[in-house]
Amino acid sequence: xxxxxxxxxxxxxxxxxxxxxxxxxxxxxxxxxxxxxxxxxxxxxxxxxxxxxxxxxxxxxxxxxxxxxxxxxxxxxxxxxxxxxxxxxxxxxxxxxxxxxxxxxxxxxxxxxxxxxxxxxxxxxxxxxxxxxxxxxxxxxxxxxxxxxxxxxxxxxxxxxxxxxxxxxxxxxxxxxxxxxxxxxxxxxxxxxxxxxxxxxxxxxxxxxxxxxxxxxxxxxxxxxxxxxxxxxxxxxxxxxxxxxxxxxxxxxxxxxxxxxxxxxxxxxxxxxxxxxxxxxxxxxxxxxxxxxxxxxxxxxxxxxxxxxxxxxxxxxxxxxxxxxxxxxxxxxxxxxxxxxxxxxxxxxxxxxxxxxxxxxxxxxxxxxxxxxxxxxxxxxxxx
Numbered sequence: 370x371x372x373x374x375x376x377x378x379x380x381x382x383x384x385x386x387x388x389x390x391x392x393x394x395x396x397x398x399x400x401x402x403x404x405x406x407x408x409x410x411x412x413x414x415x416x417x418x419x420x421x422x423x424x425x426x427x428x429x430x431x432x433x434x435x436x437x438x439x440x441x442x443x444x445x446x447x448x449x450x451x452x453x454x455x456x457x458x459x460x461x462x463x464x465x466x467x468x469x470x471x472x473x474x475x476x477x478x479x480x481x482x483x484x485x486x487x488x489x490x491x492x493x494x495x496x497x498x499x500x501x502x503x504x505x506x507x508x509x510x511x512x513x514x515x516x517x518x519x520x521x522x523x524x525x526x527x528x529x530x531x532x533x534x535x536x537x538x539x540x541x542x543x544x545x546x547x548x549x550x551x552x553x554x555x556x557x558x559x560x561x562x563x564x565x566x567x568x569x570x571x572x573x574x575x576x577x578x579x580x581x582x583x584x585x586x587x588x589x590x591x592x593x594x595x596x597x598x599x600x601x602x603x604x605x606x607x608x609x610x611x612x613x614x615x616x617x618x619x620x621x622x623x624x625x626x627x628x629x630x631x632x633x634x635x636x637x638x639x640x641x642x643x644x645x646x647x648x649x650x651x652x653x654x655x656x657x658x659x660x661x662x663x664x665x666x667x668x669x670x671x672x673x674x675x676x677x678x679x680x681x682x683x684x685x686x687x688x689x690x691x692x693x694x695x696x697x698x699x700x701x702x703x704x705x706x707x708x709x710x711x712x713x714x715x716x717x718x719x720x721x722x723x724x725x726x727x728x729x730x731x732x733x734x735x736x737x738x739x740x741x742x743x744x745x746x747x748x749x750x751x752x753x
Contacts, residue, residue, distance in 0.1 A: 370395060370494055376451050382509030384502040385445075387455050388436070392494040393428075397481040398436075400474040402462040403439075424473065428480045428495075429487075436498040437470030440513065446503045460502055468502070468514050497662070501671035543609045559622045559650040562611075570614065570659030571607050577671065579664035579717040581656070613678040614662050616685055618653040625649055628698065638696045652698065657713065661720025665725045665728070666720075666745075674729055684728060684736060693741035701746035709753040719749040 371391040380388050391399070428434065441458040443465075449457070460466065467474055477497065480515060481488055487493055502513065546561040548554045574578050632648040634640075646652030669675045691697070702716055709715025722745035726734045734740035 372654060373451055375387055379502065382505055382512060384505040384509055386500055386502055387451060388500040390496040390498055393481050393488050393497055396497045399459060403465045403467060404465045404474060415585060417436060424476045425480045428477065429484065432497050434473055436500050437473055438468040439465060439499060439501040440468050440505050440510050441465050441501060441503055443504060448619055454503060458501060468510065526707060542608050543614060545611060556650065556654050559618060559654065562654050566656040566659055567611055570663040571610050571657045573660040573663030574610055574667045577664055577667040579660045579721040580714055609678055613681050616682055620685050620688055621653060622649045624697055634696060636694060638700050640699055640730045642703060642706060644699040645702040648698065657716040658720045660717050662724045664721045665724035668725060669728060674731060681728060687736050689737045694738050694742060697742050701742060704746060705749050706752055708750055715749065715753040718752055719745050722748050
C-alpha cells in the first residue's frame, strides 16, 4: 500500500523527486531487497544503548519517523504517469539505493519482522514517509549523500571523501587493494591502501596543496564534483595518479626488500620517538607521503619541469639510492616532529619537498634519494 503525496523537480541534481507514503510491511520488504546496494553507506549501529533502540520502541508506538531518502539510476520512460514511474522504480531493485535512512531502515526491518502480526492486524496501517530521486546521476547521488548527512551518526571526513570520489574506485587499480573505511581492514602490504588516503593524495594533486582537508573544507571539495565528473575535462585520472605513486613506492620496496627498522641503530640515525615507519609499506602507504607526492607533482607540472605522470614512470628506474635512506628518512621526520607545531602537516611538507627535489630535473639532487632526503629535511625544518 502506497500513495504519492508530492512531486518536485530538484534542479540542482536534475532529478524528479517523488514523495510518498508506504505501509511498514511493504517498506520492510523493499528495504530488505536494497539494503546492501550502496557500498558507501555507514556500518550498522549495534550498540545496545544507541538511539536506534529507542527508535524501535517509537515505531511500535506508531511514532512518525523522519522520511527515508532513496535514489534510482533507472532511465525513465517518456509519457508515464508519476504512479507508473514510481512503481517501475521500486521494482528495479538493482538500481535503487538508500541515500539517507539506513539505520532507520534496519530498525524498521527488525521491528516489523519481530512484530509482523501486530502491524498486519492494525485497522489503520502504520505508514512510512519516503522520497525517491528518479533517474538521478551518479554525481547527483554523491552530492545528495553528502548534503543529507545530518543524522545522529555523522560520517567521518574520510568516509565523506570516499563517497565523493567513489566513481574512481569502481574499476580499481591494477595491483592495488583498495580498503574503504567500512571494510575496517588494516593496511598490511605495499599493495594495500586506504581509499581515503589515496583520495587525499589525489586531492592534493588537484589543489596543489599537501595539507589535509578539514571538516569545513569539505564543502569546497563538494564544489569540485562537476570538474571530477566531467568526462571531457583535460585532467589526469585518479587511477593514473595512483599507479604512478605505486610505481615509485615499489621502487623503494624493491631496493629495500624485507627491510625492517633495526633494533640497534647508530646514535646519529636513531630517532628519539617511535620511527615514522618500521617497514617500507608503513612509510609510503600513508596519507602524508601521498599528499606530499600529489602537491609536488602538481607544482612540477605547473612549472613545466615534467610534462606528466609518464615522465615519472621513465625516471623511476634511474633513481640512485643510498644504503641508509630509510633510516635517514625516519630520522629526518623525527627532527621535524620535534620542531613542527602540527606534526602531520610537518610530515606532509617534508614529503612534498622530498619528491619535488627528487624529480626536479633542474635541481642539484635530481634522482638522488639521499641528497633529496637531506635537502627536504633542511628546508622543512625552516618552514615548520
